[in-house]
Amino acid sequence: MLFLEVPQDIKWRVVSADSAVDDPSAVLSPDELARMESFGHADRRRGFAFGRIAARSLLAERLDVAPVDVPLAVASDDGLFVEGHPIHVSISHAGHAAHGQSIAVIADRPIGVDLEEIVPRRDDLYRRILHPDEYSLLETLGLDHNEAQILLWSLKEAVLKGLRTGFRRSAQTVRLDDLSDGKGHAHMDDGPSWNLRYTRREDFWITLAFLD
Ligand SMILES: CC(C)(COP(=O)(O)OP(=O)(O)OC[C@H]1O[C@@H](n2cnc3c(N)ncnc32)[C@H](O)[C@@H]1OP(=O)(O)O)[C@@H](O)C(=O)NCCC(=O)NCCS
16 A cells, blocks of 8 residues: 555556566557657656556556557646546656656546655755745654655645646645645645645655545
8 A cells, every 4th residue: 555545546556677567569559659769868768668557557457448558648738638538647757777667646536646766955955846934844744854855845746747737837836734644735826725645665755646
């Protein structure tokens, strides 16, 4: 069990080099294979393949079709959608080389997922995403500074992916609240609150944001 208490429609899958996965050429669509080949860096190619394999295998189970036949497509906002089905999908990648991994989530509601490797980052990273009123979160989580700022970054990124704006919207407009024991909320002035979940898996934070 990766996350505490999520609604039953939410399913996730992590794919890494340790996973027993099918050959991408047997799972990805022709467009996805072409896109994968266009990436210059091996990490990006691997992450892209792992993310699509994770999403397609989850959706294949849900739709009862072969993974390669899942009508997974890229929307004009660069997020994903499933043609003809009201299923929400989110993917995230992190890590390098053999340490690289991807996660996909599917749900019947808007959802965003983020995966961040816990590696040393500049000490003031948090200033780019937190509103000054949120700086106290860095202490109240009971984590070391770097772990805390990466977690807070990841939670906001998960919300921004659920909103489908990504960082086109300022992360400071998303305000984190009630964070403890792997759960919390995010509020904003112009929309409903998001439910948050977070968990640590090895050296990675995995965060999830979803609407009621
Ligand atoms: C969405 C965004 C936060 C993802 O950042 P990232 O560093 O690629 O992080 P992740 O690995 O967690 O997520 C990648 C996945 O996000 C998804 N994604 C891309 N744009 C998205 C959007 N607008 N909404 C939801 N999901 C999106 C894609 O499925 C992508 O995976 P894929 O490339 O394998 O298809 C970032 O691309 C963004 O802010 N985009 C919008 C603004 C922009 O283009 N800014 C330039 C850089 S700031």
